[in-house]
Amino acid sequence: MKAWIVEKQKPIEEEPLKLVDLPIPEPGDKEIRVRVTHCGICRTDLHIAEGDIPLSKKPVIPGHEIVGVVDALGKNAKRFKIGDRVGIxxxxxxxxxxxxxxxxxxxxCPHIKRTGYDVDGGFAEYVLVHEDFAFDLRNISLPSEELAPMMCPGITGHYAFRLSEIREGERLGMLGFGPTAYYILHVAKSMGMEVYISTRSEEHRRIAEKYGADWVGNIAHQDFPRKVDAFIFFPTAGKLVERALENTTPAATLVLGAVTMSPIVIENYTANLWGRKIKTVYQVRRDYGREFLEIANRLELGIEKEIIRFEEVPEAMIRLKRGEIRGMVQVIKIGEI
Ligand SMILES: [Zn+2]
Ligand SMILES: [Zn+2]
Known part of the structure; x- marks a missing residue:
């Protein structure tokens, strides 16, 4: 099978991704083999290729926003049939x-394994997964190219949303508007929440307004119109955390979505931190993932995206790094549905 591998990490412009031909993998006992039709490209794939995160396995096939069709079953894999559509x-x-x-x-879980990092991922024609960890897409009617990006920003965003403890009718603030915030915005609006978004990007500002954000601006320079009950924060700039907290009520929860962060300094504890909860998004969970897929299906969610051909992956990742992608996400089309 054709696959993109990372063996030696280096800047994306120096081609850390190599296109290789590998044997088609055989599923173990409770594993299924999935013929990949679509795989989203995530910023984490870029970090893995460039060495911002050390390799856990060498070489590794990146890609963890996978949709495909079950193609072979391990001896004791009973959950799916050949031809079923699944997500990883x-x-x-x-x-x-x-x-x-x-x-x-x-x-x-200390024994956690992560797709496209600890085990091979979806930048390939075939991938293996334990049957219990595949998302069942048999009752989901969304197109596969929409489901692929949901496998990371969609379900991660929903985890952040649930961590925020926000309830119907309350007010949500977000700082940073990438695909994760995009999906959260849709779910929050469908639940009657007021949503304020802070972003520097003109393109993202346009998209946030188009999809119903109640306020779009930049809290580096201005406050939200009102204080929010929950705040989901995506940047890695720790110095902005107190700015976010200044825009929350004392009962609020602040959720940090980043994997790394520069130092966080809270100067005014009583005014800005007292009463609030701060939580972080750590990996992902299947329960919130399933819940999100049902909501997304009901809302018929879609996202503005680039469809990438398999051969174009390195070039697409250079544009991802430069912030030059059209729309919100990139999805590789790998096989026919
Ligand atoms: Zn991801
Ligand atoms: Zn465990």
């Missing part, structure tokens, strides 16, 4: 037995 996200495996898995927080 970042969460490739959790043990199901540890204290975190038992209390429903599988994202903290």
């Amino acid at each position: 996200s970042w969460l490739n495996y959790a043990c199901g037995k540890c204290k975190y898995c038992k209390r429903g927080e599988e994202n903290y």
